[in-house]
Structure formats: C-alpha cells, structure tokens
Amino acid sequence: MHELNVPNMNCGGCAKSVARAISAVDPAAKVEFDLREKKVMIESESGRERFDAALAAAWFKPA
Incomplete structure (x- = not known):
C-alpha cells in the first residue's frame, strides 16, 4: 500500500482528478481518500x- 500526501487536494473534484491519474497507471488499483488530511x-x-x-x-505533486 502506498500512502501519499497531496497538499493541493482540497475537494471532491480534486479527488476525482487524482483518481483518474491513478487509474491511468493501474486501472485495478484500490484507492481511498482522506480529504481532511490531504492523503x-x-x-x-x-x-x-x-x-x-x-x-x-x-498538477497534484505528492509531498
């Protein structure tokens, strides 16, 4: 499991964009978001x- 801090992920729309980027790498990846913690x-x-x-x-460079 990879845990990434994404400082500029602020909303559900950002999370959808992040999910699309992740799916482009691995369509079978399981993804969970913590918007409050930006992870x-x-x-x-x-x-x-x-x-x-x-x-x-x-445009969502992990920290």
Missing part, C-alpha cells in the same frame, strides 16, 4: 514512483 492511499502492485509521476503530471 490518498493506493493499493497496487505498481511502484510509487509511477503514481508520483502521474499525479505530478496532473
């Missing part, structure tokens, strides 16, 4: 660096 938890066999790159490309 996303990803259960996937893909490496974290792939998710970091996809989120950065979508």
Whole structure:
C-alpha cells in the first residue's frame, strides 16, 4: 500500500482528478481518500514512483 500526501487536494473534484491519474497507471488499483488530511492511499502492485509521476503530471505533486 502506498500512502501519499497531496497538499493541493482540497475537494471532491480534486479527488476525482487524482483518481483518474491513478487509474491511468493501474486501472485495478484500490484507492481511498482522506480529504481532511490531504492523503490518498493506493493499493497496487505498481511502484510509487509511477503514481508520483502521474499525479505530478496532473498538477497534484505528492509531498
């Protein structure tokens, strides 16, 4: 499981954009959001660096 801090994820719309970026890397990934803490938890066999790159490309660079 990967836990990423995404400081500029502020709302449900942001979470949907983050989910799309994650699905582009691994369509089978299981994703959970904590908007209050600005965290996303990803259960996937893909490496974290792939998710970091996809989120950065979508303007949601993880901290």
